Amino acid sequence: MTTIKDLANKGNLFTQGHRACAGCGGTVILRLLMAAAGKDTVVVGATGCMEVVSTIYPYTAWNVPFLHNAFENSAATASGVESAYRALLKRKKTDKKINFIAFGGDGGTYDIGIQSLSGAMERGHNLLYVCYDNGAYMNTGIQRSSATPMGSSTTTSPAGSVVKGKMQNRKDLTEIMVAHNLKYAAQASLSNWSDFVSKVEKALAVDGPTFINVLSPCPLGWGYDTSLSIELSRLAVETHFWPVYEYEDGKYKINIKPKQVKPLEDFLFKQARFKHLKNEPELVEEIKKSVEEKWNCLLQKESSCK
Amino acid sequence: MSNIVAKTGNEAMAEAMRQINPDVVAAYPITPATEIVQIFSTFVNDGKVDTIFVPTESEHSAISACIGAAAGGARVMTSTSSQGLALMHEILYITAGLRLPMVICEVNRALSAPINIHCDHSDTMGSRDAGWIQIFSEDSQEAYDQTILAMKISEELFFPVMVTTDGFIISHAMSRLEVFDDKEVQSYVGEHKTPYNVLDIDNPITVGSLVLQDYYMEIKTQQAHEMMKAKEKIKELYADFNKKMKRNYSIIEEYFMEDAEFAIVALGSTAGTARYLCEKLREKGEKVGVVKPRIFRPFFAPEMVAILENVKGIAVLDRSDMMSSTGGHLFNELKSSFYRNSKQPAMKDYIYGLGGRDITVGDIENVLKDIKDFSNSKETTPDVKYITVRE
Ligand SMILES: Cc1ncc(C[n+]2csc(CCOP(=O)(O)OP(=O)(O)O)c2C)c(N)n1
Numbered sequence: 001m002t003t004i005k006d007l008a009n010k011g012n013l014f015t016q017g018h019r020a021c022a023g024c025g026g027t028v029i030l031r032l033l034m035a036a037a038g039k040d041t042v043v044v045g046a047t048g049c050m051e052v053v054s055t056i057y058p059y060t061a062w063n064v065p066f067l068h069n070a071f072e073n074s075a076a077t078a079s080g081v082e083s084a085y086r087a088l089l090k091r092k093k094t095d096k097k098i099n100f101i102a103f104g105g106d107g108g109t110y111d112i113g114i115q116s117l118s119g120a121m122e123r124g125h126n127l128l129y130v131c132y133d134n135g136a137y138m139n140t141g142i143q144r145s146s147a148t149p150m151g152s153s154t155t156t157s158p159a160g161s162v163v164k165g166k167m168q169n170r171k172d173l174t175e176i177m178v179a180h181n182l183k184y185a186a187q188a189s190l191s192n193w194s195d196f197v198s199k200v201e202k203a204l205a206v207d208g209p210t211f212i213n214v215l216s217p218c219p220l221g222w223g224y225d226t227s228l229s230i231e232l233s234r235l236a237v238e239t240h241f242w243p244v245y246e247y248e249d250g251k252y253k254i255n256i257k258p259k260q261v262k263p264l265e266d267f268l269f270k271q272a273r274f275k276h277l278k279n280e281p282e283l284v285e286e287i288k289k290s291v292e293e294k295w296n297c298l299l300q301k302e303s304s305c306k
Numbered sequence: 307m308s309n310i311v312a313k314t315g316n317e318a319m320a321e322a323m324r325q326i327n328p329d330v331v332a333a334y335p336i337t338p339a340t341e342i343v344q345i346f347s348t349f350v351n352d353g354k355v356d357t358i359f360v361p362t363e364s365e366h367s368a369i370s371a372c373i374g375a376a377a378g379g380a381r382v383m384t385s386t387s388s389q390g391l392a393l394m395h396e397i398l399y400i401t402a403g404l405r406l407p408m409v410i411c412e413v414n415r416a417l418s419a420p421i422n423i424h425c426d427h428s429d430t431m432g433s434r435d436a437g438w439i440q441i442f443s444e445d446s447q448e449a450y451d452q453t454i455l456a457m458k459i460s461e462e463l464f465f466p467v468m469v470t471t472d473g474f475i476i477s478h479a480m481s482r483l484e485v486f487d488d489k490e491v492q493s494y495v496g497e498h499k500t501p502y503n504v505l506d507i508d509n510p511i512t513v514g515s516l517v518l519q520d521y522y523m524e525i526k527t528q529q530a531h532e533m534m535k536a537k538e539k540i541k542e543l544y545a546d547f548n549k550k551m552k553r554n555y556s557i558i559e560e561y562f563m564e565d566a567e568f569a570i571v572a573l574g575s576t577a578g579t580a581r582y583l584c585e586k587l588r589e590k591g592e593k594v595g596v597v598k599p600r601i602f603r604p605f606f607a608p609e610m611v612a613i614l615e616n617v618k619g620i621a622v623l624d625r626s627d628m629m630s631s632t633g634g635h636l637f638n639e640l641k642s643s644f645y646r647n648s649k650q651p652a653m654k655d656y657i658y659g660l661g662g663r664d665i666t667v668g669d670i671e672n673v674l675k676d677i678k679d680f681s682n683s684k685e686t687t688p689d690v691k692y693i694t695v696r697e
Pocket of ligand 1: 048109
């Protein structure tokens with residue numbers, strides 16, 4: 001297993017000096033991702049907070065080749081870079097092994113980029129797509145996305161006197177990726193960094209498209225103190241809100257099964273985006289119900305695919 | 307050595323692509339350009355090219371993948387038309403802004419609504435400000451030659467280039483085509499040139515940065531200046547192509563313009579119809595001529611003025627409208643080219659052929675009559691006329 005020391009020794013491929021907010025989960029994801037992937041990696045990033053904070057001209061936080069094209073097309077763009085690489089291999093102009101990683105926020109992945117992602121996955125390019133899911137369009141000021149949890153207040157699903165935040169459930173993107181017959185798809189959480197790192201290593205070892213969805217706490221968007229990002233990642237896992245699992249060669253494995261499941265309220269009420277739900281017990285029950293349904297469904301999948 | 311074959315415009319462009327043998331082609335089908343990708347994918351699957359073919363799920367992804375491939379140092383081509391080009395719109399600007407060489411074989415077709423699959427120039431004109439070099443072709447031969455030439459222009463200047471034909475009129479019409487040997491094309495296009503390469507993992511660079519108020523203006527000004535400089539280089543590259551490939555192309559083609567009193571200005575296939583008419587009228591002693599700009603972007607304004615300033619009347623044929631109440635794209639370009647010129651011939655725009663509406667020799671003859679009347683009258687308006695429209 002990779003230790004923190006091993007990771008530290010891999011050098012800073014995603015460096016300090018970027019402009020992310022204090023407590024930003026996304027940049028921690030990128031740092032771990034790059035530590036796991038190593039230097040022989042080309043990264044394509046979608047428009048969104050992570051691209052914006054890391055590439056303000058004439059500076060860059062990237063010590064690997066980094067390409068940003070637009071918001072909705074990081075997967076298609078990466079599929080092009082990977083195709084250029086295959087063309088080089090075919091013409092025997094290179095024999096290097098290179099990793100290809102594309103990333104996007106939940107907006108760039110679940111919503112506007114899902115077509116591009118689906119296409120790239122279906123075509124079978126040898127690339128890893130990482131979604132950092134902070135549950136809203138943070139870069140443009142916390143608008144709802146299809147990854148925004150039910151009940152969450154965002155600037156386009158505000159908690160109003162009539163409508164209490166977002167009224168729809170999250171889209172299950174990881175399962176949509178599984179439905180693409182990927183050899184490897186997973187969900188990870190920063191609270192379990194070594195699990196995330198080994199997932200990146202596994203995904204990159206696969207010859208073909210792979211996908212990892214990582215929960216990305218956002219102090220500003222979720223409304224919590226910047227010191228609590230990892231704590232919230234942990235609570236998300238311990239409340240079953242964010243199952244940490246993987247789908248590998250047709251089999252499901254839930255990597256973290258909390259011994260003592262915590263009440264969802266422990267996760268919800270540490271965040272301002274859910275605070276209006278304190279007066280909405282029925283809505284909280286509905287959210288809890290759907291979280292548990294998802295979890296049970298996952299358990300079933302795990303046991304039926306054994 | 308060249309060989310004579312019979313090919314449609316689409317076949318001719320696909321043949322040029324085969325001979326160029328690009329590293330990556332990412333494309334999506336759309337009438338009337340579909341055949342280009344179809345034919346090319348048979349080349350791929352029959353092992354006639356080394357290209358990695360990326361059959362994307364949309365044109366947006368096609369050009370996005372092309373950007374990725376070009377940034378990865380690959381020689382890249384694609385093909386599209388109409389709604390496909392419109393769907394690429396956002397990424398067209400990014401291609402040019404990143405200064406990536408790329409060639410699109412674009413088949414001109416009307417834009418919806420109403421949906422229509424036939425020729426006009428609204429799709430290409432809709433992307434005229436994206437920073438691409440835009441080349442029009444009159445026939446399959448020009449489409450074939452200019453596709454090969456475009457690859458060179460693109461890699462010499464680091465500007466993306468779209469080479470267009472007219473939907474169905476050229477794309478589907480079989481005509482005589484003189485093709486080069488594969489080797490000639492290969493040696494003409496030469497080794498691929500790339501401005502940078504994100505596959506160079508030992509020299510990592512960041513491409514597509516966020517550039518704010520402090521540098522954006524410089525970068526865009528530089529791009530604009532490079533486009534200005536590109537004009538001379540394009541002329542040189544056309545001359546170089548003529549020399550190496552034994553052709554005789556000019557950036558603006560003139561027919562009977564030495565002593566013409568009235569001129570028709572047209573892009574693409576319609577120029578051929580106009581030329582035919584002029585030949586007939588010249589036999590009757592009428593001093594009429596035709597001007598066919600091959601390149602719409604960059605616009606060769608002083609060159610156009612120099613050719614046209616001595617006529618009495620200019621009839622501009624526009625196969626697209628700007629919906630601005632001021633006529634079509636070519637007309638607006640030409641009108642502003644004449645600003646503060648000492649000689650000011652009468653000029654009128656004739657919007658024609660939208661959605662594939664046929665344009666006949668007789669229609670252009672009527673245009674000539676009209677421009678004569680217009681230039682003899684004291685009137686300056688209306689200077690835009692929609693022709694061949696059902697009353
Ligand atoms: C086509 C297009 N539409 C809208 C935008 C504006 N925009 C930029 S980033 C962004 C939201 C990004 O959200 P997400 O992908 O969740 O990433 P985050 O900002 O949360 O990191 C939006 C809407 C854009 N750049 N391009």
